Amino acid sequence: MTSVPPPRFAADVMLGKTAKWLRMLGVDTFYDNKANDADLQTLCLREVRVLLTKDVALHAAMPAGTSRLVEAVHPREQLREIVSAFHLDRSALPPRCSLCNGELAAIEKEMVGELVPPYVFRTQDLFQRCSQCHKIYWQGTHLGKINKFIENIRKFSG
Secondary structure (H helix, E strand, O other): OOOOOOOEEEEOHHHHHHHHHHHHOOOOEEEOOOOOHHHHHHHHHHHOEEEEEOOHHHHHHOOOOOEEEOOOOOHHHHHHHHHHHOOHHHOOOOOEOOOOOOEEEEEOHHHOOOOOOHHHHHHOOOEEEEOOOOOEEEOOOOHHHHHHHHHHHHHHHO
16 A cells, blocks of 8 residues: 655645644645735645635635635644644654755764854754755754654644
């Protein structure tokens, strides 16, 4: 049995925090707080993305099956709703850049010496860099909380 890759999304301006969390789950999620409705519609149709929106009129203007009206109010509940609706709990994807949606790739520690704080360089060994914006990621102290949150989202969305 082959697993079906998760859909690619675009999120409207009302779902910025949720888009960031989807990226951390590894889901390809376009988000730009300057994108207007027409831009999002065109992007979704051109790139075969599902539009995630809180805007009833925008949802109604999309062809059937190309958008999801997100009903939850708070980002955590929105994420739970989306994970459940699209069965994202079955996907194990590498995280994406939370800022630009780029793919992350391992980078040698020696390459980041001037790019991260000295304490981070001394205490961390594993780094990743975004293929698009070149932001450097490492397993900071907040990683445990993020992983627990993501685990709970996946556990309670199914």
